[in-house]
Each structure stands twice: as C-alpha cells, then as structure tokens.
Amino acid sequence: MPLLEKKNDFGRDRHTTQQQPGRMKMSGVGNETRRNNFDQGLGITDSTYGLPSVLGWADAPANGGRLAGLFATCANSDCASGWLHLWRSRSGPIFERGWSCSANCTSMLLQAAIRREMGGRQSETISRRHRVPxxxxxxxxxxxxxxxxxxxxxxxxxxxxxxxxxxxxxxxxxxxxxxxxxxxxQWNCAVLPLDFHDADGLATVLPRLFIEAFGALPLRVAAGQILYLGFEDRLDRILALAVERMSGLRVETGLVRESMFVSAHRQMLQASFPNSELIEASSESALVRVLTKAVERAKPVESRLVRVHDCLWLRMWVRPQVGPLPNTGDVEDVICSLGSS
CATH class of the missing domain: 1.10.40 (Ribonucleotide Reductase Protein R1; domain 1)
Structure with a gap:
C-alpha cells in the first residue's frame, strides 16, 4: 500500500502548526514550499552512493567537494562557475560528501540523486520466494x-x-x-530478544512515520556497527536496506514475539524523534526545487537521500555526529511522496 494512502494524504494539508520534537511538518510542493557514520572506524561501501571510498568525518574528499574553503572543489561535475567559486564565502551545504558552491549546483546534485533512486521504480519487482504456509x-x-x-x-x-x-x-x-x-x-530469519530496549536512544534510526507505517522496531546497536531491526510477523527488507544505506551500519533483521513487539512498538512511537517534514510532489522538477530549498536552508554538514518503497527520505545532519547514531537535535528528515506519475 502506498505510504500516503495509509497516512490520509498528508501532502494536501496546507495548514502548519508549531512543530514539536518528532512531529512532522506537512507541505505541498505546489506551494513552493548527517549521516556519515562520522566515527573514523566506520563507513559505507563504495557502491552505496557511487562514492569512491570510506570517509571518516575529518577525511579529505576523494571526489572533490568535501570540505569548503578557498581551494574547495564543487562536487557538481557540470559546475559552470569555474574559478569564481573561490570568492564565495560558503561552507555548506554538504550532500553525500560533496560540497556545492551554489544553490544551482545543489539542485543538480539532488536531481541526479533523485533520478538514481527513482531509476527502477516503474519496473521494480520484488523477488518473493515461495513460503510454506x-x-x-x-x-x-x-x-x-x-x-x-x-x-x-x-x-x-x-x-x-x-x-x-x-x-x-x-x-x-x-x-x-x-x-x-x-x-x-517461514522467513528464514532469527527470533530476536527484546532486552533493555531504549526507545529514546533509538529514535534517530529512522523517522517515526516509517516505524508506524512499516511496523519496524529498532532494537539495539551492537559494537557500534550492527543495528538490529525487529518486525512482528514479516520482514521488510526494502526498509532495512534503506536504513543501512542511510546509517552506514550493518542492519540485521528478525522477528519479535507479538506480545513483546506490540508493547515495545507502542512505547517506541512515544519517543522523541527528530523533526520531520512530509512533502508531496507532482513532478521531478517540483521535488528538486523543494529539496534544494530544504538543503540550502539547513546548510547541513552532511546529507543523504535514499528511497523507501514509494517515498524518498532525505536526512540532513546539522551538526557532526559522534557515535553510531546521531542525537535527536542533530538531524532533520524530509520524506517525499513520489506521486503517481
């Protein structure tokens, strides 16, 4: 089921209220409207974003455009500013480890990322092996x-x-x-225990909307490298992959006993989550505009875009991350509906 159908067509509500921690701000694109794992010892694979190497927080850029400064290189390969960007006082934003010298370059980087994530959308088929009843x-x-x-x-x-x-x-x-x-x-997976579950400490793993809509339950982080993600009666491997790409942690999935899951999931939904904004876009160009506006406003020290079923998830780190998970106030999420076109 498309996510917005489950959430009562969020994008059409133009009314905005004072935002509380973990609450979503909703807007429609027609109204114009960080997660490296910054530990030196952790990172993501080369293929995750098409980036060339694992980078620690203080590492220099492998593809240009990592750190802003007098001789910084714009991450947009089609940047037309040339030497003019040397005179721009601009330390951010950073998108997928790349610094952009202007809003136009930010827009082009986001457009490429959106097309990367949406590339197989129309023809996507989920391989399902036969499961014994x-x-x-x-x-x-x-x-x-x-x-x-x-x-x-x-x-x-x-x-x-x-x-x-x-x-x-x-x-x-x-x-x-x-x-x-x-x-x-039946699902060829482990049954995971639910010991010492820290809902507030795990609330930055993914947005509240995904936890509620997809029935996911972050359980714990082991050794600062492995995230255990629990489900009640069936796995969501697409969601697990998205979390792995966004966090840089290895995600292990499994099932949790129903009675324990229901109680912990209810408690998880009461935790304090990072601020989120939900956007409904009617076209790719409108989506690029609104995401560019969000990134340019936040000037994140890192940001990433991944696809989750029929949504795009943009996470922006407004402060460097210390540890395997960010603090609640250090990240902002934007969840975008891809529309029906």
Missing part, C-alpha cells in the same frame, strides 16, 4: 495437531479477519513462542 510449518514441526490447524483455519475464515497465529494462540492455547519460531522458519 505457517500452519504447515507448525504441523511439520509437531507444534500443532491437524485438528488444531483445521479449527484455526475455520475460525479465521468465519471471522474474515485475523492472522492464523493469533487464532492459534488466543483460541486454541498454542504457545506464542512456537508461533514466532515458526514465523522465523
């Missing part, structure tokens, strides 16, 4: 009887709603742990 998995493992399976399926059919696992647990006395283990076998 949950009931058959549990039957094969000896965790339920044929009679229990038949009763649960009949009850589900008569009610016209509910997941099979829920019927087995709530009405036939099957242990919830067994249902979760069966889902893990």
């Amino acid at each position: 949950l009931g058959l998995v549990m039957l094969e493992q000896g965790w339920i009887t044929p009679d229990q399976l038949r009763q649960a399926l009949d009850a589900q059919k008569n009610a016209g709603q509910g997941r099979l696992g829920t019927w087995l647990v709530q009405h036939l006395g099957v242990a919830e742990q067994l249902v979760t283990r069966a889902l893990g076998l």
